[in-house]
Amino acid sequence: MNQPKRYLDIVSDIRDMIRREKIRPGDRIPSERELAETLQVGRSTLREALRSLELLGLIETRRGEGTFLSDHRNHKLVEVLSTFILQDNQSQEDVWQTRLVHEVAAIRLVCQNEALDGIRVWDSFRKKLESEENILREDFVREVMVLSGNRLSLKIWFLLQQYSGNPYAEAVSGPERELLKPILSALEQRDTELAIQSFKSWSGWIQKRRMQNGDDS
Amino acid sequence: MNQPKRYLDIVSDIRDMIRREKIRPGDRIPSERELAETLQVGRSTLREALRSLELLGLIETRRGEGTFLSDHRNHKLVEVLSTFILQDNQSQEDVWQTRLVHEVAAIRLVCQNEALDGIRVWDSFRKKLESEENILREDFVREVMVLSGNRLSLKIWFLLQQYSGNPYAEAVSGPERELLKPILSALEQRDTELAIQSFKSWSGWIQKRRMQNGDDS
DNA sequence: ACTTACGAGTGGCCAGACCACTTTCAAATT
DNA sequence: AATTTGAAAGTGGTCTGGCCACTCGTAAGT
Numbered sequence: 001m002n003q004p005k006r007y008l009d010i011v012s013d014i015r016d017m018i019r020r021e022k023i024r025p026g027d028r029i030p031s032e033r034e035l036a037e038t039l040q041v042g043r044s045t046l047r048e049a050l051r052s053l054e055l056l057g058l059i060e061t062r063r064g065e066g067t068f069l070s071d072h073r074n075h076k077l078v079e080v081l082s083t084f085i086l087q088d089n090q091s092q093e094d095v096w097q098t099r100l101v102h103e104v105a106a107i108r109l110v111c112q113n114e115a116l117d118g119i120r121v122w123d124s125f126r127k128k129l130e131s132e133e134n135i136l137r138e139d140f141v142r143e144v145m146v147l148s149g150n151r152l153s154l155k156i157w158f159l160l161q162q163y164s165g166n167p168y169a170e171a172v173s174g175p176e177r178e179l180l181k182p183i184l185s186a187l188e189q190r191d192t193e194l195a196i197q198s199f200k201s202w203s204g205w206i207q208k209r210r211m212q213n214g215d216d217s
Numbered sequence: 218m219n220q221p222k223r224y225l226d227i228v229s230d231i232r233d234m235i236r237r238e239k240i241r242p243g244d245r246i247p248s249e250r251e252l253a254e255t256l257q258v259g260r261s262t263l264r265e266a267l268r269s270l271e272l273l274g275l276i277e278t279r280r281g282e283g284t285f286l287s288d289h290r291n292h293k294l295v296e297v298l299s300t301f302i303l304q305d306n307q308s309q310e311d312v313w314q315t316r317l318v319h320e321v322a323a324i325r326l327v328c329q330n331e332a333l334d335g336i337r338v339w340d341s342f343r344k345k346l347e348s349e350e351n352i353l354r355e356d357f358v359r360e361v362m363v364l365s366g367n368r369l370s371l372k373i374w375f376l377l378q379q380y381s382g383n384p385y386a387e388a389v390s391g392p393e394r395e396l397l398k399p400i401l402s403a404l405e406q407r408d409t410e411l412a413i414q415s416f417k418s419w420s421g422w423i424q425k426r427r428m429q430n431g432d433d434s
Numbered sequence: 435a436c437t438t439a440c441g442a443g444t445g446g447c448c449a450g451a452c453c454a455c456t457t458t459c460a461a462a463t464t
Numbered sequence: 465a466a467t468t469t470g471a472a473a474g475t476g477g478t479c480t481g482g483c484c485a486c487t488c489g490t491a492a493g494t
Contacts, residue, residue, distance in 0.1 A: 006446070007268055031475060042448035044261045047477090048268040051224055055269040063476045064456035094369040101322040101370070102315075152311040153318070156373065223477070248444060259479040264446090280445045281487035 006041065010049035013039055018069060025071040029059070032067070099160035100203055103141055104196055106148035106157075111192040118147050122184050129180060135172045137206065140180070144187075167210045179205055223258065227266035230256055235286065245283045246276070316377035317420055320358055321413055323365035323374075328409040335364050339401050346397060352389045354423065357397070361404075384427045396422055 036043040053059045060070040145154045179202040186195035253260040270276045277287040362371045396419040403412035
């Protein structure tokens with residue numbers, strides 16, 4: 001009979017310990033030598049379990065300091081898979097579309113969830129618009145994503161945004177600023193459909209520019 | 218200066234080797250001692266990388282035989298992550314919502330893109346419905362995702378679906394089958410809004426069941 | 435021809451040893 | 465007294481070598 005893998009037991013043990021000791025994200029967990037002692041396993045075996053957990057983004061290790069429980073809201077889930085996703089040379093179009101899907105969903109949430117109050121955020125952007133201050137495209141959208149409260153979606157969006165090419169890291173240009181205003185108004189009035197529609201207009205405008213510029217790498 | 222983690226390099230090296238040597242799922246990869254030799258690392262360090270890959274379900278090790286490229290995504294990842302991460306309701310809810318977002322986007326695409334013809338697919342499901350044949354929830358949705366043609370979205374969905382718990386892997390129950398019919402009809406007629414609306418109804422029904430059942434471990 | 439036993443090869447696990455790095459705190463210096 | 469310095473302790477990172485448990489092919493024995 002094949003023994004169940006030791007390092008998987010260790011993973012469970014560590015999880016139990018974390019729960020029992022009420023270790024919070026960011027807290028330090030016992031050192032490798034200490035854990036190996038208490039769990040009665042060799043240090044290298046213990047490390048196999050720890051490295052697995054680290055790859056999953058559940059813990060974080062810093063040489064000389066120790067091992068810490070990471071905020072598992074930042075799941076590496078997406079990163080881990082992004083290596084697989086990216087290897088098949090997916091068309092930029094899919095990335096663009098998928099990112100847009102997340103953004104529209106966030107806007108819908110922000111508009112419809114009474115508990116999400118973005119007045120301060122919209123105000124600050126309106127002021128920047130009027131004062132001709134620079135605004136990065138991604139900065140605005142990020143605020144929407146954060147405000148929506150879905151951390152997983154935010155994480156995925158953040159990745160997609162990185163693969164969306166330059167346009168998103170650029171400043172909102174002059175005429176483009178006019179496209180931003182109706183979005184802000186609709187958000188302030190919680191007019192879901194109007195917000196989505198005007199956001200899509202803006203997004204379409206950006207994409208058109210992106211096409212014209214031709215693609216770099 | 219903090220060195221980049223060694224075992225992560227090893228993970229990359231192994232992946233490269235797999236690609237270079239054209240190792241297929243199910244094939245055996247070199248032994249630990251052999252790999253350690255060729256990659257010029259200690260065996261224990263190499264093992265840390267291998268155990269990580271094993272936990273991700275990418276490889277499979279059998280004592281006395283060797284290490285194999287696993288043929289299917291046996292992600293233990295899902296089990297481990299779900300016990301660690303998905304304890305808090307917020308995360309579960311985020312996963313559920315995000316998955317739904319991708320599904321709705323796919324439905325919209327399928328309805329609006331003339332080039333996507335799903336008649337054969339809808340037909341086969343209609344027949345299954347009428348013949349009382351078993352239908353898994355995820356099977357139906359997967360078809361929609363695949364048909365939408367956005368492969369990136371499909372991959373993300375595939376992951377999220379695994380984290381969505383049992384409900385998605387279950388068969389469509391008796392009364393539930395009635396909820397599926399309007400979705401099929403709307404899809405056939407390419408009525409975007411109706412399709413989305415009836416799909417959301419179904420999805421809401423599933424989620425309600427999920428809540429009732431309470432959580433198991 | 436069939437069965438058995440052995441040995442080579444494999445993963446599983448462990449102990450011990452360095453190394454590189456961070457933190458701490460007491461001693462030395464100013 | 466305040467500051468700087470540096471040595472020590474503790475941590476993760478890695479390697480070596482060893483032993484065990486298991487699988488499998490094959491040579492030896494029947």
